[in-house]
Amino acid sequence: MTEGLDAAVEEMGDVSERRDELAARVRTHAGKIARELAVFEGGDYGQAEFETDSGTWTLKYEAGDVQYLRYDPTSGSETYVVSSKQPPDPDALETAMADYAAFVTAYNEYAQSVEGLLENVPDEFPAVESTAELVAERDRIVERIRDVGNAMASELYRYEGEYGTYATTVSGTRWELKWDGDVAAYLRVGGSDGTYLLSQYGPPSATEVRRLAGDVEAFVETFNEHVDDLEADLSRVSFDGNT
Structure with missing residues (x-):
């Protein structure tokens, strides 16, 4: 009747610790993107989407920090890689991280595409008449x-x-x-x-x-x-x- 009660139970602490460490590094790294977007868009909060071959990444930010980073693959369930509620499932995090570099590349391409956006905008204006x-x-x-x-x-x-x-x-x-x-x-x-x-x-x-x-x-x-x-x-x- 007590068969199995004395069996050893494998601990998953190493996996959880690795997951939390990785999620923290992603938050820090994605936070750099959040701050760049906040400065460029001229607001304290906003949201941006970036497409990759494998899915869509949505970065929502507030006060220059990440509120959440969500990965929605073309096949499978979405994953909140960074969230204020709970850490992601390790398997889902692994899947998302396989596409994370592509997400950063998509952001970098966007940042490069807006370089020189204001080059031809005039910065000299007519004199203002006094009242x-x-x-x-x-x-x-x-x-x-x-x-x-x-x-x-x-x-x-x-x-x-x-x-x-x-x-x-x-x-x-x-x-x-x-x-x-x-x-x-x-x-x-x-x-x-x-x-x-x-x-x-x-x-x-x-x-x-x-x-x-x-x-x-x-x-x-x-x-x-x-x-x-x-x-x-x-x-x-x-x-x-x-x-």
Whole structure:
């Protein structure tokens, strides 16, 4: 009943050790290809396939290192020669390694084929025109608008209180000035999705300034009419309650 229990069991440690050593060497060697591909492709990760007479090699890399190296022979099952999950079967590794040199040759041929790729690409370009003068003129106009906005804010602060908004319509478009104390917080044209002629973030584009600056005068005139109405109302108030 115990026949065979005392029989010697052959150890496979040498095979496993050799397999792991070989897989580690392949990872290091294929890592050189991965880094070359990453530099050439201009990205931290990617994938490339290389055809040989015996099959297809797929190298996937990330951060210049091998994620996996897969060998898919024309006949038989695919093998992950390098993988983050588990080492390959020794027999499958042996089959793949018989074609590994062909894989490296295929990569080298690809690398040689792209040499001189940029030889005829021009490296001299036309001069870039400066927008400095345009920007300076834009800023000058916006600063004048800000002076006007602050003057309006100062009057509104005096009449209406510490903060608030004044809105009116100019040429069919809503203009809204928000004041905070005696300065303009923003001047917005066109509602909530409109253009901020004045804001705390930065000036509008020169195109928007050109489009809207011509209506600033009408906006100020409408505001002045508003102030005149306020003054007329106040002038009709008496201490005895009669108007």
